[in-house]
Amino acid sequence: MAGVTGTLVLAGTPIGDVADAPPRLAAELETADVVAAEDTRRLRRLAQALGVQPKGRVVSYFEGNESARTPELVEALEGGARVLLVTDAGMPSVSDPGYRLVAAAVDRDITVTAVPGPSAVLTALALSGLPVDRFCFEGFLPRKSGERTSRLREVAGERRTLVYFEAPHRLDDTLAAMAEVFGAGRRAAVCRELTKTYEEVRRGPLKDLAAWAAEGVRGEITVVVEGAPAPEPEELDPAELARRVAVREEAGEHRKEAIAAVAADAGLPKRQVFDAVVAAKKA
Secondary structure (H helix, E strand, C coil), X not given: CCCCCCEEEEECECCCCHHHCCHHHHHHHHHCCEEEECCXXXXXXXXXXXXXXXXXXXXXXXXXXXXXXXXXXXHHHHCCCEEEEECCCECCCCCCCCHHHHHHHHHCCCEEEEECCCCHHHHHHHHXXXXXXXXXXXXXXXXXXXXXXXXXXXXXXXXXXXXXXXXXXXXXXXXXXXXXXXXXXXXXXXXXXXXXXXXXXXXXXHHHHHHHHCCCCCCCEEEEECCCCCCCCCCCCHHHHHHHXXXXXXXXXXXXXXXXXXXXXXXXXXXHHHHHHHHHHHC
């Protein structure tokens, strides 16, 4: 949109230790025209700890008013305002308010930028001792047991490391459900009160962690779970491999992609499947 000069700034806030606040956060708090905060009281305590005073208008922006407040903030952005969005802890939009506002701003070609800051997801991953080269963030699981189990079953075969947020009073039930769906021996880490005084990281099989959590756990929780193990290679003869590739080709896949897919499904090298296809063609 021509003439738009406003900017939406997503700012990370400390997940525990206020000393972890990014240096730019203080400057943005002082200069923003509008500060949209998940909890205005916590924002003022944070600003006081940082030794700054927001000069712009401070408004609340939380789950209960996110839909209603978004048009107001978009109007301010379209009028040229610099709007700073902060949540209680971590990065906005990551299981926190922010997605609606970002989507609305992007839809109107309004500039969106960020002040990177602390992240419970990345911190927990780094501390977990589990593979972190590939991971999935699953946020909070449903509260109802049936819905929670269904959600877990959807990712039971996921090879990437999984990261969840969970409330302390539901942690034991969640870990027990994970042990049932993923397997009691699947490795996991429960990260509690990250960067705070009573930070704790518990590592071990899901069954052991579920037993520990049953005694009661307090604080903010991030759970990191090992991905599913690689499938065992199937015992398939060359004729069956070639048949599976042919089925995929008939469905419209290119041969190269079909061979790669069959190899992945069977847990075999692509060359082995390719050789099977060549042999079938010669026959």
